[in-house]
Amino acid sequence: MRTVKIHYALIVSACSLCAFSSSAQKAPTLTDPEIASVAVTANQVDISYAEIAQKKSKDVSVIEFAQTMAKDHKGVIDQAVALVTKLGVTPKDNDVSKQLNADAEKTKENLNAKTGKDFDKAYIDNEVAYHKAVISTVEDVLIPQSQNAELKGLLQQVLPVLKTHLDHAIMVQGKIK
Amino acid sequence: MNSDLNCIWRVIYIMLPGIILISCNPQKQKAIPVKHIIEIKEMRFQPAELSVHAGDTVEWINRDFVDHDVTEENKKEWSSTPLAAGKSWHRVITKSAGYYCSIHQVMKGKLLVE
Numbered sequence: 001m002r003t004v005k006i007h008y009a010l011i012v013s014a015c016s017l018c019a020f021s022s023s024a025q026k027a028p029t030l031t032d033p034e035i036a037s038v039a040v041t042a043n044q045v046d047i048s049y050a051e052i053a054q055k056k057s058k059d060v061s062v063i064e065f066a067q068t069m070a071k072d073h074k075g076v077i078d079q080a081v082a083l084v085t086k087l088g089v090t091p092k093d094n095d096v097s098k099q100l101n102a103d104a105e106k107t108k109e110n111l112n113a114k115t116g117k118d119f120d121k122a123y124i125d126n127e128v129a130y131h132k133a134v135i136s137t138v139e140d141v142l143i144p145q146s147q148n149a150e151l152k153g154l155l156q157q158v159l160p161v162l163k164t165h166l167d168h169a170i171m172v173q174g175k176i177k
Numbered sequence: 178m179n180s181d182l183n184c185i186w187r188v189i190y191i192m193l194p195g196i197i198l199i200s201c202n203p204q205k206q207k208a209i210p211v212k213h214i215i216e217i218k219e220m221r222f223q224p225a226e227l228s229v230h231a232g233d234t235v236e237w238i239n240r241d242f243v244d245h246d247v248t249e250e251n252k253k254e255w256s257s258t259p260l261a262a263g264k265s266w267h268r269v270i271t272k273s274a275g276y277y278c279s280i281h282q283v284m285k286g287k288l289l290v291e
Contacts, residue, residue: 160219168283
């Protein structure tokens, strides 16, 4: 029962994104400053998971994956910050970014409660679910709703990075099972 | 005098087919090394598979905004340093090899020496 609860909590943040991207009816309408905020928050959340993994895991493939996540997602944030600065846009908090942060706190709490192989499995399972959800959100909500061509272009550029992260996470998931 | 000339002509007559064969056989000629470019773009090596001749140079250029590297896959016999956006690395290729990006381990490429 406890395991079920923990696994449920670990995929909460991924599911919050799923809920936003699963149907056009549920998809929130976001302005460009709000889209920028969601993009930055989603990357910050994954960096925070990677920081936990780098501290807690002893598995080389998990640590290497976490290092890549921390570096790449920081790179995406740097690109996003450079663009909004150039455009004179201030990222604006919204329901999606708030929900992402709230769910990330629950996920981090649960990850921090785990050790050893249980931690590795929980971290990688969450990475697979989270990247699937982020990819759907970027494809179905953020790109279609972006008004500024450069913002849309950046999101399109980020998509193959996210898809490669998902494939990498699935590969690591297969190794640690 | 005549016998000397005859001797020279006989030598030329005997050697000529061999000289022609050697100079016309392309397999005996060494190909001039050329440089090939592989772009690392949209998280893929493009082209992912490349045929080269031994001694050719292959240059990898990172067109993505995230770092990549180029590492021989089987025994990690060779590897670049991490390549930041816009940076490149080259290597003279002497044998066929599979390679990958050790940062994004699902990104793979192949060099085939003909």
